[in-house]
Amino acid sequence: MRKFLALIFFIAAQGVFAQSTTLLIARNIGKKVLDDGTEIRTFGYATKLSENPGIPGPTLIYEEGDSVKIDMWNVSQGAPHTIHLHGLDVDQQNDGVPHLSFEVEHMEHGYYRFKAPHPGTYLYHCHVVSAIHVQAGMYGMLIIKPKGNDKLTWEGGYSFSRDYNFLLSEIDTNWHTDAHLLHPIGHVKIKVPPYDPTYFLVNGSSGTQLRSEAKKVFLKNDNTFLRLANIGYYANRYIFSDKLNASVVSSDGRPLPEAMVSDTLMVFPGERYGVLVNPDNLGDDSVKIEYLNLNTLSVKGTEYMHYEVVEELSANTVSPESFKVFPNPFTSSLRLTNLSKESIKNIAISTTSGQSVYSRVIESNSSIVLQVEHLGPGSYILKATTESGNEIRRLLHKF
Ligand SMILES: [Cu+2]
Structure with a gap:
């Protein structure tokens, strides 16, 4: 038994x-x-x-x-x-x-x-x-x-509509010779030239390679989550435009007790950070990344991560009015009626600053009732996710 x-x-x-x-x-x-x-x-x-x-x-x-x-x-x-x-x-x-x-x-x-x-x-x-x-x-x-x-x-934690990963490193071509790569095995001293990288990589690319890649897309007034990691032997200094409203929310795989608003961030070898950007201006710009020699802290390389900020809902959204939310303003519960053929897979509610307050995987679309009595007065953003995208509604909690 x-x-x-x-x-x-x-x-x-x-x-x-x-x-x-x-x-x-x-x-x-x-x-x-x-x-x-x-x-x-x-x-x-x-x-x-x-x-x-x-x-x-x-x-x-x-x-x-x-x-x-x-x-x-x-x-x-x-x-x-x-x-x-x-x-x-x-x-x-x-x-x-x-x-x-x-x-x-x-x-x-x-x-x-x-x-x-x-x-x-x-x-x-x-x-x-x-x-x-x-x-x-x-x-x-x-x-x-x-x-x-x-x-x-x-x-x-925080909800976001898009996310991008950045793994940074460097290349010193003098180390990439057979004499150094095919080192002897066992307890022997291995000599390599002093580390002097000349290529500074973002996800394996640098310079014109990076510029030819598609721009990252951030939604205006919406969270995009950036995962930053450094596996190189130099430090990385990120410089974000103040229009991105960048805040650091996690470090080395753990949440920070409080989001840290900062336009610059140093990432040392082996470190990882989670950064939310929530731009309030449309247009093209770039995040500047400097690579610093750890002994001298001098900048040895600079790369740029190019992005464009687009209007909320302009891309990747389902047709308008594919569902109704009732009542709005609400007090303790919300009822969703799906008007489209596509089923809703997930519902997430966040505060206007992006803090997630409710998230649910939707199993059946026949009757969707959300118990939200834990929410206090204020404005919220409800996001319904279907196979083809997200649709967003602003909600108001009755005072
Ligand atoms: Cu190995």
Whole structure:
């Protein structure tokens, strides 16, 4: 009987939290073309054998509570590799630090298992001779989203309509020679030239490569969530236009007790920050990013992240009046009537400053009643999400 109950519990648990397996193939024969056409040898993680391991590696995205298994297959010759889960609370065996757990040798598989912890921004990288293997390209971002709502920073946190990830690093081409990359294995001293990077990367691109990418799109008077992470050996200084109303809401995978309004932000190696921007002006502009040498704190490189601010509701919205909300102004509950053929998947209510106060996954569209007696007097924004986009309504709580 006990076994039977355990089995039932096991089956039930599988339904609540998803199992997720990710294959990462470690390679040391990658090629990267830099901004001026220079081609360098790289190491990295690919998801297919036919794929060039990119810089950065694939962004791994999981939901809070997921049972994650990363299958790292090392097909490269030479040094072993690992996956260190930077910032995640995983046990030592699954943390990829050589001598404290296992290394994955040529043609072996290494399995890293963990339960996705608190929603936030994390990093993964190889921890074998990490100064060289990280510079070589063995790194990527790991994001944990709250369960059931990927437009929320964390449960009870801030809602946003769009999000972008920025993983910053540098390249010193003098380290990308076979003499340095294919270092001897074992307890031997490895000499590398003093670190002097000349390419400053945002998600693997720099200079004209970055300028040719599509501009990021921020909605006016709406939250866009930026996940910032630094896996380089320099510090990054972000300079936001004051029109973006940037505020830092999380640090190293945890919420800050209070949002910190700031137009500049320093991100040191290994750090991650969550920043909300909520622009009140339309138009094109850019976020300036400076790369600072940690010994001298002098600026060695500058890149720009280009964006345009567009009118709220102008893009990605469903047809007008696809649902009705009643009553508005409201007191303790709201009833939604869906007038369109598309079903509403999710309802989120936030304050006008973006603080999430209500969020619900909608299972059935036949009768949607929201119990919102916990909300105090004031204005709110209700967002209904369907397959094709969001529709927003302003709500007023009766005084
Ligand atoms: Cu490695």
